[in-house]
Amino acid sequence: MQQEINIVLSPEEAVSEESIKKASALALEIPIKEISAIKKIRRSIDARSRFPKIQLRLLVYTQSETPVEDHYSIDYPDVSGKPPVIIIGAGPAGLFAALQLIELGLKPIILERGKDVKSRRRDLAALNKEHIVNPESNYCFGEGGAGTYSDGKLYTRSTKRGDVQKILTTFVAHGASEDILIDAHPHIGTNKLPNIIVNIRESILKTGAEVHFNTKVTDFILKDKKIKGVICNEKEFIADHVILATGHSSRDIFELLHKKNILIEAKPFAMGVRVEHQQSLIDAIQYRNPVRNPLLPPAAYSLVHQVNGRGVFSFCMCPGGIIAPCATAPGEVVTNGWSPSKRNNPYSNSGIVVQIDLPDLQKYTSHGAFAGLRYQQELEQMAFTAGGKTLTAPAQRLVDFSIDKNSADLPDVSYQPGVITSPLHEWLPPAIGKRLQTAFIEFGKKMKGYYTNEAVIVGVESRTSSPVRIPRNPETFEHVEIEGLYPCAEGAGYAGGIVSAAIDGQKCAEAIALKVKLK
Numbered sequence: 001m002q003q004e005i006n007i008v009l010s011p012e013e014a015v016s017e018e019s020i021k022k023a024s025a026l027a028l029e030i031p032i033k034e035i036s037a038i039k040k041i042r043r044s045i046d047a048r049s050r051f052p053k054i055q056l057r058l059l060v061y062t063q064s065e066t067p068v069e070d071h072y073s074i075d076y077p078d079v080s081g082k083p084p085v086i087i088i089g090a091g092p093a094g095l096f097a098a099l100q101l102i103e104l105g106l107k108p109i110i111l112e113r114g115k116d117v118k119s120r121r122r123d124l125a126a127l128n129k130e131h132i133v134n135p136e137s138n139y140c141f142g143e144g145g146a147g148t149y150s151d152g153k154l155y156t157r158s159t160k161r162g163d164v165q166k167i168l169t170t171f172v173a174h175g176a177s178e179d180i181l182i183d184a185h186p187h188i189g190t191n192k193l194p195n196i197i198v199n200i201r202e203s204i205l206k207t208g209a210e211v212h213f214n215t216k217v218t219d220f221i222l223k224d225k226k227i228k229g230v231i232c233n234e235k236e237f238i239a240d241h242v243i244l245a246t247g248h249s250s251r252d253i254f255e256l257l258h259k260k261n262i263l264i265e266a267k268p269f270a271m272g273v274r275v276e277h278q279q280s281l282i283d284a285i286q287y288r289n290p291v292r293n294p295l296l297p298p299a300a301y302s303l304v305h306q307v308n309g310r311g312v313f314s315f316c317m318c319p320g321g322i323i324a325p326c327a328t329a330p331g332e333v334v335t336n337g338w339s340p341s342k343r344n345n346p347y348s349n350s351g352i353v354v355q356i357d358l359p360d361l362q363k364y365t366s367h368g369a370f371a372g373l374r375y376q377q378e379l380e381q382m383a384f385t386a387g388g389k390t391l392t393a394p395a396q397r398l399v400d401f402s403i404d405k406n407s408a409d410l411p412d413v414s415y416q417p418g419v420i421t422s423p424l425h426e427w428l429p430p431a432i433g434k435r436l437q438t439a440f441i442e443f444g445k446k447m448k449g450y451y452t453n454e455a456v457i458v459g460v461e462s463r464t465s466s467p468v469r470i471p472r473n474p475e476t477f478e479h480v481e482i483e484g485l486y487p488c489a490e491g492a493g494y495a496g497g498i499v500s501a502a503i504d505g506q507k508c509a510e511a512i513a514l515k516v517k518l519k
């Protein structure tokens with residue numbers, strides 16, 4: 001017999017199997033010896049009091065029953081001679097679309113402009129150390145996409161638990177820790193993600209599917225409003241179905257669609273700065289204790305405040321993380337963040353961004369669908385200029401910024417290309433800068449100690465989501481004008497984050513399989 005229960009324990013008790021057993025017996029009002037096994041199905045932290053608690057949801061087995069052992073490995077069928085589907089982009093959307101197509105008996109051909117995940121490392125080192133941006137291989141482009149050298153947070157606002165579970169178990173099947181299946185806020189970490197991506201690629205290749213690196217799609221082959229394939233410089237790839245999963249930074253794809261009169265639209269997005277605190281300060285605030293219990297993870301936070309009708313919110317918070325240079329072309333400074341699996345760097349960073357709605361793009365309306373993108377580009381170029389025209393990022397102490405004061409100096413910051421003091425309060429567009437100033441003061445009221453001049457803001461956080469939507473039919477998932485073209489995930493405006501992008505990839509694959517079967 002098995003029963004599902006919830007128990008609440010101290011961090012010390014939560015790591016002791018004996019304590020968990022005792023608490024389970026108490027909750028079920030049975031003798032301990034009747035418990036034959038316990039399986040954890042959910043783990044979360046309740047840090048609302050000075051003494052944080054661990055909440056566990058358990059399946060408790062009695063009467064000698066034990067859980068069936070979990071097997072996560074997946075047997076993918078051979079798809080060598082099956083109908084081909086082109087996938088542009090090997091980010092989470094592209095990779096998970098490929099696995100789903102294989103499960104459904106179709107042959108994915110992945111075309112990726114960047115390098116394989118290991119070769120990408122050299123280009124990241126060049127970004128960090130030499131300020132060199134390779135427009136084909138960087139923090140956003142290359143195998144695994146933008147999520148590879150990230151914190152690997154796997155939480156999503158998607159309520160479709162079934163879909164999320166499949167993504168998580170697929171990660172586990174390819175080498176992620178089983179902890180991600182039970183943690184309320186699972187994450188993988190930059191050090192572990194690359195190997196998982198390699199394993200996913202191997203699963204794909206074993207089935208007879210294809211993965212092509214250094215293969216940038218430069219044109220679409222179209223006939224009578226139907227897609228027939230794509231061109232990568234000189235080479236053609238032919239297929240009746242093309243998944244376009246190129247991410248939010250593939251500006252040349254947006255330009256190409258526009259040039260070919262394929263409908264794209266401006267969409268709301270968000271921009272702001274990255275803020276960095278000492279992790280020990282965030283721990284002290286969140287756990288209400290000057291020293292973090294080592295059994296508790298480095299603390300995260302999530303903040304939001306409305307200022308003059310627009311949301312200002314924290315985005316992609318990285319406890320124990322590093323601020324990364326995420327430009328995809330020379331002449332721009334773009335930040336984001338990553339953390340290793342242990343989140344054990346002394347810094348904590350987070351994007352603090354302002355919601356940008358279409359009415360905020362008045363100045364850019366002449367750019368049509370590119371209105372938001374031009375605003376985004378302009379802000380990134382302003383940061384580049386303020387930083388001294390290298391990848392050195394403009395930065396300012398948090399309180400100084402909020403009270404319009406220049407910072408004479410800066411504390412140490414994790415951003416490896418370096419920072420330079422800059423009056424962000426002067427050059428950030430007021431619609432962003434003024435709202436950030438108000439929000440930081442309010443955040444300081446919600447988290448006592450957060451509003452400190454020991455914290456630094458680093459400009460700019462501009463790639464939170466795509467400023468462009470590639471519209472698709474909500475039922476067939478095809479582009480509203482082009483048959484066989486499937487705009488997918490973050491770049492098309494249908495996802496934000498690793499898990500939701502992966503789910504959208506799967507959905508596009510399912511839509512294609514349905515169409516192929518109906519033919």
Ligand SMILES: Cc1cc2nc3c(=O)[nH]c(=O)nc-3n(C[C@H](O)[C@H](O)[C@H](O)COP(=O)(O)OP(=O)(O)OC[C@H]3O[C@@H](n4cnc5c(N)ncnc54)[C@H](O)[C@@H]3O)c2cc1C
Binds near residue numbers: 093
């Ligand atoms: C530093 C960093 C940290 C992040 N941390 C997290 C996190 O912790 N958790 C989270 O959920 N999300 C995080 N994100 C966001 C997350 O990575 C994205 O939401 C997700 O990767 C989007 O997936 P995607 O497949 O839609 O697009 P992408 O991952 O952007 O993949 C698109 C792929 O398409 C390729 N491509 C583009 N144009 C072409 C072309 N013309 N031809 C061929 N290939 C092309 C690109 O090279 C890229 O590999 C982070 C992002 C960054 C940059």
